[in-house]
Amino acid sequence: MAKLLNISLIITLLGLMACGQSNQQKQDNDQALKTKGKAIAQETFKALSKELKAALQKGGVAEAVPYCSINALPLTQTIAKKHNVSIRRTSLHIRNPKNFPNTQERKVLEDYEQSLKTGKTPKPQLTRLSDKQTMFNAPIFIKPLCLNCHGKVGEQISKKNYALIKSSYPNDKATNYKMAELRGMWSIVFQKK
Ligand code: HEC
Known part of the structure; x- marks a missing residue:
């Protein structure tokens, strides 16, 4: 009887240990995905803003807007392919209808807005979409x-430049922002092989 008890105790302990370990592994894995997500977002941001600055210097907003509409997506796709992920930028107030948030993204964006209301800074985070897919935001x-x-419009964006933006994005909702406000978020999806 005592022996049986011992054995079941050992089995329980082993079970607990295994469980503890896989939790630790999960945490390590999540940390790795967050680090990777941040690095990919940073790389994409750098690539986009380098091109944006060059276009702005060359011909102001009139040059940069058409440049962005044509090149921002292919540039993002090249980086996505390199890392075997999908990369998007989305927002609750979008300019490009292609960037409209899906249900899971909308939930995170709303959480971010909520954090701001309670004085907290929104942070990078993960959402498990399925066994194979994890979203980084x-x-x-x-x-x-x-x-x-x-x-x-009429202050930082001239009326003339805004007319130009509107002609490409008639349903634009992405103006009236102030310094340091939340503009939107990165949405990067990792695929497990
Ligand atoms: C030259 C004008 C211009 C400048 C400067 C600019 N943007 Fe945009 N932004 C656009 C255009 C045009 C789009 C829509 C095309 C696209 O999807 O990239 C856009 C789209 C976005 C989106 C995707 C969501 C949406 O509304 O469609 C985000 C996020 C964004 N911009 C953030 C920023 C941030 C942050 C900066 C500053 C670092 C910035 N933008 C500077 C013109 C600009």
């Missing part, structure tokens, strides 16, 4: 450069 904040095209 990180907030995108407005910087001075962004106000050229996402600020107030």
Whole structure:
């Protein structure tokens, strides 16, 4: 009897240990995905803003808007392919209808807005979409450069430039932002092989 008890105790302990270990592994894995997500978002941001700055310097908003509409997506896709992920930027107030948030993204964006209301800064985070897919999200904040095209019409964006933006994006909802406001978020989906 005592022996049986011992054995069942050992089995229970082993079970607990295995469980503890897999939790630890899960945490390590999540940490690795977050680090990777942040690095990919940073790489994409750098590539996009390098091109954006060059176009703005060359011909102002009039040059940069058409440039962005044509090149932003292919540039993002090249980086996505390299890392075997999908990369999107989305927002609750979108300019490009292609960036419309899906249900899971909308939930995270709403959580981010909620955090801000309670004085907290939204943070990078993961959502398990399925056994094979994990979504990484990180907030995108407005910087001075962004106000050229996402600020107030008639102030930071001239009426003439806004007409140009509107002609490409008639349903634009992405203006009136102020410095450091939440503009949207990165949405990167990792696929397990
Ligand atoms: C030259 C004008 C211009 C500037 C400057 C600019 N944007 Fe945009 N932004 C656009 C256009 C045009 C789109 C829609 C095309 C696309 O999907 O990239 C867009 C789309 C976005 C989106 C995707 C969601 C949506 O509304 O469709 C995010 C997020 C975004 N911009 C953030 C920023 C941030 C952050 C900055 C500053 C670092 C910035 N933008 C600077 C013109 C600009």
